[in-house]
Amino acid sequence: MKNITITGFRSIPPFAMGLVRDLRIRWALEEAGFAYDHHPIEVEARNAPENRAFHPFGMVPAFEGDGRRLFETGAILLRLAQDSEALAPTDRDGREQMTAWMFAALNSVEPAVQNVGTLDTLLAGEPWAAQARPTMVQMAEYRLGQLADWLESREYLTGRFTVADILMATVLRILRHTDIVAGFPSLAAYLARCEARPAFQKALADQIAGYAAAEAA
């Protein structure tokens, strides 16, 4: 794939560094060995008409490759997976299981996990936040316990590394300010295994370097 551009934020608060979702696409592009341009936008400009035309929900990343545009990290990763065996198996059953786990990461696991992340950051000042937290943590731990069972006997979600692992690992990273993942040894080991991949390290370093450059400018 050629002429790849992804959007991200130019500058963000420290708590969000390393969590913004362009990291997912940067990681996949490093695994696949595809060169890309990163187009940073201001957080305050995310709902400006030119970004809404690129991403209907005013978020990042939006993606362009081979002259075609796409939004939603799940859809972008599924498209990249079609072009690289580093990202996905080639057999039909393997691809279907990968797709199932992509949706599982984004719909069965992330919402419960993100609720804890949002409560501890954007909503931390709400008068009900402290009281609600134990329930939110319990709901996240319920899902994580089921995921931990699955990973007890597996190195990656579907037996080999795929874009589903990029999604699941970055979902688990949302809880990095807590000891919740550490409470599930198979999950902690899985996350460490994913984060140890050179492509992840390169993607993370590039994302952080971008923020640092914006800070210095």
Add this chain to the structure above:
Amino acid sequence: MKNITITGFRSIPPFAMGLVRDLRIRWALEEAGFAYDHHPIEVEARNAPENRAFHPFGMVPAFEGDGRRLFETGAILLRLAQDSEALAPTDRDGREQMTAWMFAALNSVEPAVQNVGTLDTLLAGEPWAAQARPTMVQMAEYRLGQLADWLESREYLTGRFTVADILMATVLRILRHTDIVAGFPSLAAYLARCEARPAFQKALADQIAGYAAAEAA
């Protein structure tokens, strides 16, 4: 596709009738004209080993077709879409946009919407629920406002009916106990358009009839 079986719950409380996610698959199967068997399980048995082997998160629906199993409504619908032009366009760009909107429904819209749904049902007795509700509603309305902008000039999400509309419409239905969707005329019209489809009506009637039969048994 042949020998299709999906799981659902045998019996559920009234507030959840017409919301359980096997409705999404029933609807798609009706649109495609594919016959299927519905295999009801007890809510209390959802985490029993035989269901966890079918669905790692102990949820419904799980799916089997042509001898292959799959879980996650998004992944099941994406697979069905490959076999029916009633569910998806055949051109590459159309399919990519459909996929983007499937992930948008499940990851950008549903989490905010489901938080209101969960707060008003499972968490309604929590001492902080009433205080948290305005914030939760505001977060849902933020996303719904962006979606309403998109649908202002469109009959369906990508110009024609696809499985992405099945997901988005059933996500909006989670708020049926509120007047939130009614506050966005383009969304209310879109939902009414989707719900008026004969395949939706048939799927909903069959789901409700199943609960009634279990009740009578």
